[in-house]
Amino acid sequence: MSTTGRQLFTTLEKDGTLTVEIAETSFADPTGNQVLVKMEAAPINPSDLAILTGAADFENAEYSRGKVVANMPEPFNSGQKARHGQRLPAGNEGAGTVVATGDSDMPKALMGQRVACVPGSAYAEYAVADANMCLPLGDYSAEDGASSFVNPMTALGFVENAKMDGQKAILHTVGASNLGLMLNRICQEDGMGLVNIVRKQEQVDLLKEAGAEWIVNSSDDDFVEQLKAAIDATDAFYGFDPIGGGKMVDHCFKAMEQVASAKMSEYSRYGSNQQKRMFIYGRLDMGATTLTPSYGFGWTLSGWLLTPFLQSAGMETVMRMRKRVLDNLTTTFASNYKSKVSLEGMLEKDAILDYRRMKTGEKYLVTPQA
Amino acid sequence: MSTTGRQLFTTLEKDGTLTVEIAETSFADPTGNQVLVKMEAAPINPSDLAILTGAADFENAEYSRGKVVANMPEPFNSGQKARHGQRLPAGNEGAGTVVATGDSDMPKALMGQRVACVPGSAYAEYAVADANMCLPLGDYSAEDGASSFVNPMTALGFVENAKMDGQKAILHTVGASNLGLMLNRICQEDGMGLVNIVRKQEQVDLLKEAGAEWIVNSSDDDFVEQLKAAIDATDAFYGFDPIGGGKMVDHCFKAMEQVASAKMSEYSRYGSNQQKRMFIYGRLDMGATTLTPSYGFGWTLSGWLLTPFLQSAGMETVMRMRKRVLDNLTTTFASNYKSKVSLEGMLEKDAILDYRRMKTGEKYLVTPQA
Numbered sequence: 083m084s085t086t087g088r089q090l091f092t093t094l095e096k097d098g099t100l101t102v103e104i105a106e107t108s109f110a111d112p113t114g115n116q117v118l119v120k121m122e123a124a125p126i127n128p129s130d131l132a133i134l135t136g137a138a139d140f141e142n143a144e145y146s147r148g149k150v151v152a153n154m155p156e157p158f159n160s161g162q163k164a165r166h167g168q169r170l171p172a173g174n175e176g177a178g179t180v181v182a183t184g185d186s187d188m189p190k191a192l193m194g195q196r197v198a199c200v201p202g203s204a205y206a207e208y209a210v211a212d213a214n215m216c217l218p219l220g221d222y223s224a225e226d227g228a229s230s231f232v233n234p235m236t237a238l239g240f241v242e243n244a245k246m247d248g249q250k251a252i253l254h255t256v257g258a259s260n261l262g263l264m265l266n267r268i269c270q271e272d273g274m275g276l277v278n279i280v281r282k283q284e285q286v287d288l289l290k291e292a293g294a295e296w297i298v299n300s301s302d303d304d305f306v307e308q309l310k311a312a313i314d315a316t317d318a319f320y321g322f323d324p325i326g327g328g329k330m331v332d333h334c335f336k337a338m339e340q341v342a343s344a345k346m347s348e349y350s351r352y353g354s355n356q357q358k359r360m361f362i363y364g365r366l367d368m369g370a371t372t373l374t375p376s377y378g379f380g381w382t383l384s385g386w387l388l389t390p391f392l393q394s395a396g397m398e399t400v401m402r403m404r405k406r407v408l409d410n411l412t413t414t415f416a417s418n419y420k421s422k423v424s425l426e427g428m429l430e431k432d433a434i435l436d437y438r439r440m441k442t443g444e445k446y447l448v449t450p451q452a
Numbered sequence: 453m454s455t456t457g458r459q460l461f462t463t464l465e466k467d468g469t470l471t472v473e474i475a476e477t478s479f480a481d482p483t484g485n486q487v488l489v490k491m492e493a494a495p496i497n498p499s500d501l502a503i504l505t506g507a508a509d510f511e512n513a514e515y516s517r518g519k520v521v522a523n524m525p526e527p528f529n530s531g532q533k534a535r536h537g538q539r540l541p542a543g544n545e546g547a548g549t550v551v552a553t554g555d556s557d558m559p560k561a562l563m564g565q566r567v568a569c570v571p572g573s574a575y576a577e578y579a580v581a582d583a584n585m586c587l588p589l590g591d592y593s594a595e596d597g598a599s600s601f602v603n604p605m606t607a608l609g610f611v612e613n614a615k616m617d618g619q620k621a622i623l624h625t626v627g628a629s630n631l632g633l634m635l636n637r638i639c640q641e642d643g644m645g646l647v648n649i650v651r652k653q654e655q656v657d658l659l660k661e662a663g664a665e666w667i668v669n670s671s672d673d674d675f676v677e678q679l680k681a682a683i684d685a686t687d688a689f690y691g692f693d694p695i696g697g698g699k700m701v702d703h704c705f706k707a708m709e710q711v712a713s714a715k716m717s718e719y720s721r722y723g724s725n726q727q728k729r730m731f732i733y734g735r736l737d738m739g740a741t742t743l744t745p746s747y748g749f750g751w752t753l754s755g756w757l758l759t760p761f762l763q764s765a766g767m768e769t770v771m772r773m774r775k776r777v778l779d780n781l782t783t784t785f786a787s788n789y790k791s792k793v794s795l796e797g798m799l800e801k802d803a804i805l806d807y808r809r810m811k812t813g814e815k816y817l818v819t820p821q822a
Contacts, residue, residue, distance in 0.1 A: 379755030
């Protein structure tokens with residue numbers, strides 16, 4: 083016995099042809115610790131787009147119902163040669179109802195329940211998920227629970243990571259994103275300082291209304307001065323950036339160093355002793371990251387990913403974080419969506435061109451049963 | 453009572469005028485844990501050049517005996533505004549004879565001895581140094597001992613740091629430098645794997661003769677393939693780079709990731725799980741560091757400086773390292789010099805233009821008593 087239904091697949095060929103399509107497929111029966119979830123809602127996060135659309139040219143793609151064929155330019159095609167020829171699912175997270183389970187006790191206890199899950203194949207009518215990662219949603223709707231993992235655990239992960247490293251403030255380079263607004267609420271609850279960088283006055287207003295204390299507008303002429311003042315007031319020498327490419331990380335390191343060196347009593351050719359730490363957790367800008375020699379040698383830049391962080395944090399911390407998310411799903415950890423689309427609707431030109439821009443606060447929700 | 457003698461000073465004015473000059477000065481009597489050392493030999497290390505010459509234009513400078521006035525271009529002048537107007541000494545390390553001491557027991561025991569020291573003002577006839585950092589040289593000459601701190605402790609520091617982080621191999625991007633040759637000898641003694649990157653065939657030959665196993669020539673057409681093969685054979689996912697600017701760090705991260713991902717059984721959009729670590733410990737290239745999005749999120753890049761490393765390693769480790777250096781000063785930790793110059797000779801046009809190029813294996817030694 084197996085279940086059949088529609089699922090999204092994305093395939094990149096060696097010649098750079100990217101095919102994204104909805105296809106009828108059969109889902110294997112769950113075994114062991116697995117559950118089969120009838121998917122009702124799944125967000126399109128920036129972290130999904132890397133595999134879903136990548137840097138392909140969707141302006142000039144061929145569109146037909148439930149299918150789009152686009153060209154992946156260089157160097158992005160060669161850069162992904164490890165996936166050439168592989169037909170991959172997509173959709174990190176979502177929510178739905180458990181309709182079948184493996185033999186273990188934990189999955190059995192979830193039978194019939196609405197859960198949030200992290201299958202990695204959420205853009206589908208059904209998905210096989212690990213029961214350990216399922217969150218029973220109780221009275222919450224699938225839409226409420228669809229984004230309960232990636233953004234909430236990432237924002238909470240930043241705060242947990244900062245606490246582990248003895249920090250009392252965080253700098254975030256996209257303050258008005260869904261994740262940024264969540265981080266703002268968490269930091270207020272936990273008494274963690276937060277410097278929010280945004281690009282527009284309306285985002286300044288939005289964050290102000292949300293009670294944020296330090297908001298820096300990178301479009302203002304005195305951006306650098308604003309940033310230095312906020313770092314000076316909060317001691318935010320520890321920041322997270324999802325842009326990746328360009329000069330944002332460099333701006334942050336420079337401002338941190340200038341704040342620290344202004345407090346030094348004598349000149350050091352090697353820069354201040356203040357350790358400066360930045361993490362890149364996304365690649366909204368696929369260009370190169372540029373680091374100038376302007377802040378000595380007391381700095382560290384790392385990539386940051388949720389899964390390795392959760393592994394290093396340990397199960398107890400992860401369970402505590404999950405409980406906090408569930409307890410505050412429609413408040414602290416609420417997500418907002420600009421549009422809802424069906425599986426086929428995901429692959430329409432207007433939709434793709436809109437959601438792949440990853441504009442702040444304009445997230446899409448996929449409803450696979452529609 | 454105070455001692456007088458000549459000393460080098462470097463002063464950068466707000467308008468970008470850099471004056472480097474030898475001036476008669478009086479040296480304060482040592483107090484507490486200090487010693488006064490009559491300096492006999494001091495190397496010009498790349499780490500000295502940052503403050504000594506910086507990026508100033510010495511082609512078109514005004515030269516007179518014991519004095520040179522040059523222009524510091526932007527953005528380097530503004531980048532050093534913390535030193536504007538300050539008359540700074542230079543010369544991190546050197547060797548000479550202790551001629552006066554403070555009242556503490558340790559400095560008193562050094563009276564009359566030849567020592568290596570780290571005064572930060574070694575380009576002078578006399579220098580006040582911390583007795584804790586002095587190394588009694590016994591029968592070694594001042595020339596033998598002049599470079600006993602910066603390069604030996606840095607090269608040893610890399611190996612100590614790698615061991616602390618559980619690594620079994622190191623990648624070094626300037627294999628044929630004085631420091632690189634030292635690192636090669638240390639790694640052989642300690643059984644630590646080492647991948648040496650060099651730029652010329654003669655440097656390949658030099659390292660081969662020194663028994664190096666993995667030498668990669670960045671001027672060869674198959675540089676990337678050579679680098680990947682060496683990383684694959686040694687597991688060198690941990691590297692040190694004194695170039696800083698440009699793409700060398702990016703090349704290393706890319707090669708590390710390609711080696712790691714070739715071993716993965718299935719495609720991951722986030723890159724391999726292999727942690728990749730690079731340290732920038734110098735700025736031979738003052739251009740920007742460029743990092744492309746080609747190796748996922750499992751990487752960390754830091755600045756690396758000797759002093760903070762020694763502080764974090766602790767006194768016991770530092771003493772063990774110092775003893776190893778002293779015991780092997782003319783073998784494992786030997787330095788070679790291209791030229792010897794007097795204090796005034798340091799400021800002659802031919803000399804400055806030559807040593808500021810920081811060419812591999814062409815180090816200068818200053819002899820302040822000449």
